[in-house]
Structures are given as C-alpha cells and as structure tokens.
Amino acid sequence: MPKVKIPRKSTIVDMTAMCDVAFLLLTFFILATKQKPPEVLSVKTPTSVSSKAAPDKSILITLTKEGKVFLMLGDETKKAAIIDDFNTTRGLQLTGAQLAKLKKAEYIGLPVNQLKSALDAPQEIPASLMAGIPTDSTNNELSFWMRSVTNAYKGEDQRLLQDMILVKGDGDALYPIFKSVKEALKANEIFKFRIVTEGEQVPAGSELYKTGKEDKK
C-alpha cells in the first residue's frame, strides 16, 4: 500500500477580519466616550445612593476643600449672555477684549474687584491661586452671578434651569460654605438644585432597598 500523503494545511489565520472588528469597536468607544472636562479643581465628592446621572450641560458651583467657590458655566449657548448680563448689572465696564477672555475662561473664581486686573494679566492665574467667588453674607457675589444666570434664562423653561444647577463639593469642605451657596441660590428663588455625588450601592435590607424606588423629591 502506498503511503497516503496527507496534504499539509497552512496554519495561517487571516487576521484582517479580526483587525477590522477590533478597530471598528475601538472607533466606536472613542467616539462614545465623552471627553471629561479636565479637572483643574480637585474635588473629592461624597457618595450617595442616587442613581440619576448628572447632566453634562450644567451650571456648576464647585466648593473646594479650602472653602473656595468656583462657578463653571457649562451651557455654551448662554455663557456669553450670562457674562454680559453680569457685566452690565454689576457695572464692571469690561472692555470687549476682557469680556471675550472671560467668556473663554473655563471657570470663574475671582472676586469682582480682582477680575479686571486678572483679565489684563498676560498669564492665566492657576486655580490654586484664585481666591474664589466671595460668598459671605455681607458680600455674596455668587448671588449676583446667579442673578445673571436667572436673567439669562428668563422666559425659558425654568425646569430646564433647575435641572442644570449643580453643586459639587469636596467632602471636607465645611458646612458654612455650603450654607452661603444655599443662601445665594435661595436669594434668586432657586429652591431646587442638585448635588454631584459619586454613586453608591443601596444598602441591603434598608427601606429604600425594599421599596426599590427613589423618592421623587
């Protein structure tokens, strides 16, 4: 019997298809990832059982550990209007160039009296050196900023605005700072806002766990 020749099959696997799939998925994930805004202010938020995601378009008030207050206007469509309104209502008399620079800034963290000189300065002041927006009861500038915010949204759906106002605070920030932020919001008749937190599991066996629904407060 002659030897049966078994044809040797090639072990080469065509990788092209796999490569295609890998990169297709890669592209999808890159596009689906929302670019997280660079965190210039390091804030460690507390945790809560709330499962609602924070909106990405927001008016964010940040409280740092040191007790400084920063304001970020995340709604690009209204940012210019808010800053213009603040300029006119507070009588800042900023020049066009200064206004443009302020509108480009990612966050506002300076008292009004330092704003002008900071805008003229060639170099940007790092967040750690900013004084924060004053919120004390005698000079609550945050309240003026919030007034401009409410002015800019006048005549629009107020629920939309309510959903956008976020307070993000460091867990170690002292309560009085939060209280003055609260006062600033209250002064502008904003009674509903949200606090940005890190997610947390609902504790097993608790009341919320049993009913399984979050209170619609």
Added chain:
Amino acid sequence: MAEIETKRSADKKKRFHQKSTRVDLTPMVDLGFLLITFFVFTTTLTTPTAMNVILPYDKTPPSDLICESCVLTVLLDKNNRIKYYEGAVENGPLIKETGYAPDEIRSVLMLKKAKVKRARGDEGQFILLIKPTVASNFKNFVDITDEVTICQVKRYYIGELGDADKRLLLKKL
C-alpha cells in the same frame, strides 16, 4: 507568531526570490483590543450622579401644625458625630450621640419612624429636622440627606441652629 512556516515542496524550481505581501496583523489586533479594553473601562467608571435637594420656600412662615413627639432633631456636630433629641428643644429633651455608620444613625431613624407609626398610626407624620453646625462638613450633610433617602423619610427640613441648640451642644453628655 500566528503562522507556522510550511515548506512548499512543489516549486523546486529556482526562481528569483519574491517577497510575500502578507503582513502579520497579530500585533495590530493585540493593540486594538488593548485600547478597546481601556476605553470600555474608562467610559463606565466615571459617571457622577446627582442628588436632588429642595430648599423650603421660607418667605412665608409655615402654618401647618406638627406634633411634637413626631419630631426628631439631628445636630451634625464636629468630628463626624451626630447629636440628636426627640421633641422640642424647650422641654429639655434627653440628648444622645451617634455617628454616620449604617448601624448608627440609620437605626435611630428607623426606630423613631416605627415609634411614630405606633403612636400616630401613620409614619408619614415623622418629621426630621437636620441642623448642621459650623463645624460639620459637606460630606456630613450629604450623608444625612442620603440617609433620609435610604430610610424613606417623607418630611425633613434643613434648619439652622437655634440658641437653645447651641447650649445643648455645649452640655456634656
């Protein structure tokens, strides 16, 4: 890597060497999947949540009557401690101390809730007053409001410390 060379015995004829145009895609696939894993992890892990807070409209004084025994007041003290008492501060209530751990403040809230239900037949009458002191921090405030959600307390108010509360805090336990 992914291929084992197999000699072709068929063409024995010597031709001038022709290089294969095939490229080994294995490293590229590796890299692709590595990046995918990276992006998958970063997308799911950074989703901050938002917790609702509603402030009372306090331009007009509240007019609804509440029962005194239904009220529990928690004072957020320094060093992550809580002091609490039942009823009105004027009547010199017994002040107790607790913390933020699950078995501490949560059980206090649940006990009071059950107590109100037994006495009034409706746990909805339970009222929680939260009074943060100047020494408490933001995390304490978020924790206590979170505890309110966890225990499903229907009515709670965030108030300021009165003089009587301050005196109570100064008192030794």
